[in-house]
Amino acid sequence: MRTPRMIAIxxxxxxxxSCARAPAGPAHVSAPEPGPAGLGEIRLATTTSTDxxxxxxxxLPPFERKFGAKVSVLAAGTGKAIDLGRNGDxxxxxxxxEELEEKFVSDGFGVNRRRVMHNDFVLIGHxxxxxxxxxxxxxxDAFAALAAKGAPFVSRGDRSGTHVKELELWKAAxxxxxxxxxxxxxxxxxxxxxxxxxxxxxxxxxxxxxxLSMAGKFDLRIVCEGDGRLFNPYSVIVVNPAKYRKANYLxxxxxxxxxxxxxxxxxxxxxxxxxKVLFHPDAVPED
Amino acid sequence: xxxxxxxxxxxxxxIFSADADAAAAVVVSLxxxxxxxxxxxxxxxxxxxxxxxxxxxxxxxxxxxVHALMGTPTVAIGLFLYIVISRRGPAGGLDLLFTKKAMIxxxxxxxxxxxISLAHSALSSLDPRAMETALTLGAGRVRCAVTMLxxxxxxxxxxxxxxxxxxxxxxxxxxxxxxxxxxxxxxxSTAMALETGKGExxxxxxxxxxxxxxxxxxxxxxxxxxxxxxxxxxxxxx
Numbered sequence: 001m002r003t004p005r006m007i008a009i010x011x012x013x014x015x016x017x018s019c020a021r022a023p024a025g026p027a028h029v030s031a032p033e034p035g036p037a038g039l040g041e042i043r044l045a046t047t048t049s050t051d052x053x054x055x056x057x058x059x060l061p062p063f064e065r066k067f068g069a070k071v072s073v074l075a076a077g078t079g080k081a082i083d084l085g086r087n088g089d090x091x092x093x094x095x096x097x098e099e100l101e102e103k104f105v106s107d108g109f110g111v112n113r114r115r116v117m118h119n120d121f122v123l124i125g126h127x128x129x130x131x132x133x134x135x136x137x138x139x140x141d142a143f144a145a146l147a148a149k150g151a152p153f154v155s156r157g158d159r160s161g162t163h164v165k166e167l168e169l170w171k172a173a174x175x176x177x178x179x180x181x182x183x184x185x186x187x188x189x190x191x192x193x194x195x196x197x198x199x200x201x202x203x204x205x206x207x208x209x210x211x212l213s214m215a216g217k218f219d220l221r222i223v224c225e226g227d228g229r230l231f232n233p234y235s236v237i238v239v240n241p242a243k244y245r246k247a248n249y250l251x252x253x254x255x256x257x258x259x260x261x262x263x264x265x266x267x268x269x270x271x272x273x274x275x276k277v278l279f280h281p282d283a284v285p286e287d
Numbered sequence: 288x289x290x291x292x293x294x295x296x297x298x299x300x301x302i303f304s305a306d307a308d309a310a311a312a313v314v315v316s317l318x319x320x321x322x323x324x325x326x327x328x329x330x331x332x333x334x335x336x337x338x339x340x341x342x343x344x345x346x347x348x349x350x351x352x353v354h355a356l357m358g359t360p361t362v363a364i365g366l367f368l369y370i371v372i373s374r375r376g377p378a379g380g381l382d383l384l385f386t387k388k389a390m391i392x393x394x395x396x397x398x399x400x401x402x403i404s405l406a407h408s409a410l411s412s413l414d415p416r417a418m419e420t421a422l423t424l425g426a427g428r429v430r431c432a433v434t435m436l437x438x439x440x441x442x443x444x445x446x447x448x449x450x451x452x453x454x455x456x457x458x459x460x461x462x463x464x465x466x467x468x469x470x471x472x473x474x475x476s477t478a479m480a481l482e483t484g485k486g487e488x489x490x491x492x493x494x495x496x497x498x499x500x501x502x503x504x505x506x507x508x509x510x511x512x513x514x515x516x517x518x519x520x521x522x523x524x525x
Contacts, residue, residue, distance in 0.1 A: 052485055088379070191485040244374055
């Protein structure tokens with residue numbers, strides 16, 4: 001019994017030593033330590049769609065290398081992302097809900113709002129389209145058909161940009177789905193909602209990028225698209241340094257500049273899943 | 288059945304592919320939860336001893352409160368600490384939010400009631416004659432405390448194991464205070480929540496299995512310490 005105890009004590013000592021060092025420095029972080037001339041750590045609150053599709057994984061590393069920066073990505077719904085900016089807990093926000101963005105800026109918390117890119121929303125459903133909404137002429141018509149049939153619908157329910165757009169479309173359709181038995185408010189990210197949509201043979205509103213990146217995993221199809229009301233613009237907004245002096249304003253402006261620069265925009269336009277473009281650059285549009 | 292088997296096989300393949308992101312999450316989990324559990328031990332054992340030995344008005348009420356706090360939802364602790372350490376909050380100047388330090392703070396708050404409660408139970412279940420004997424033999428207050436803490440060590444180890452298990456598996460505090468930043472504050476449980484949400488069931492399951500294996504290793508380790516302790520104490524008596 002002596003030996004195992006010794007081993008255990010030795011292992012415990014090693015673990016304790018390793019974790020005593022832990023808070024001191026990010027020793028294992030893979031990105032190079034930003035130099036004194038670099039932009040340092042930049043906190044970016046972003047919608048889940050830009051992170052989970054893998055766009056940021058190709059868009060950020062060249063920026064980090066070029067400017068000695070480390071971008072910490074906090075992926076949340078647009079509502080939460082803007083709240084993080086409002087509380088000064090991040091330096092820059094990438095969002096897609098124009099009304100919330102405008103309020104964020106007019107309240108004085110956000111500055112330098114720039115349009116970065118767009119894609120569009122699509123109404124997703126089971127391949128059989130049990131509610132038969134595929135023939136609807138417009139997005140509000142499709143939503144009205146869903147409500148009339150009482151077809152199961154999974155809502156983000158999380159104040160994300162997609163959720164804000166969905167509520168707008170219900171309003172345009174003249175329906176109020178709140179509290180209806182067929183209306184499920186998930187309160188989760190887009191991917192989780194698409195998974196629920198598949199499991200429940202339901203319908204859901206999704207941004208095209210996330211739907212395309214998930215298309216191989218679940219048997220779902222687009223039942224309504226192309227309506228002008230389904231346009232989905234993404235903007236970058238920097239947290240106002242007058243409100244939060246400790247925010248990394250220079251880093252945030254640098255990142256906003258990168259996202260809207262010819263290099264950054266070319267990366268966005270070239271980002272594809274299964275040969276399909278997920279986001280279209282707006283700041284420096286392609287020819 | 289295909290989905291189940293494929294996911295399982297995918298998870299096993301992923302575990303043996305030694306993914307760098309998964310390894311980073313394991314390191315974060317261990318660093319944060321071990322630091323937190325050490326803080327819980329340093330603060331919780333003396334607190335439990337004080338609650339057990341001292342007699343003061345309101346002692347029962349404190350005990351009831353500590354027991355009740357054992358079941359606090361992790362997101363409640365996360366939210367409370369978020370509004371404290373947010374840049375808008377009273378401790379915003381410390382720049383704690385979305386760092387490992389914030390996760391350690393949250394997990395320590397989460398684990399402390401567990402450690403105090405279980406350590407207090409361990410002390411309460413000791414033979415009362417031990418304390419009397421120590422006093423009769425002329426031990427001072429500090430000496431007495433040390434004797435009792437040593438006597439109760441196997442119960443204390445159990446308290447730490449239980450707390451560590453809860454901390455390693457919790458999501459709420461890590462997500463809200465750490466922010467699930469890749470390579471920085473992403474631990475096993477927040478990575479699992481993310482991958483599962485993304486529909487990457489195999490990756491989520493692989494992380495779950497890693498979490499389980501980590502928990503088993505740590506528990507075996509602590510059991511060895513605990514077992515060794517019990518044997519030598521039996522030897523002492525004989």
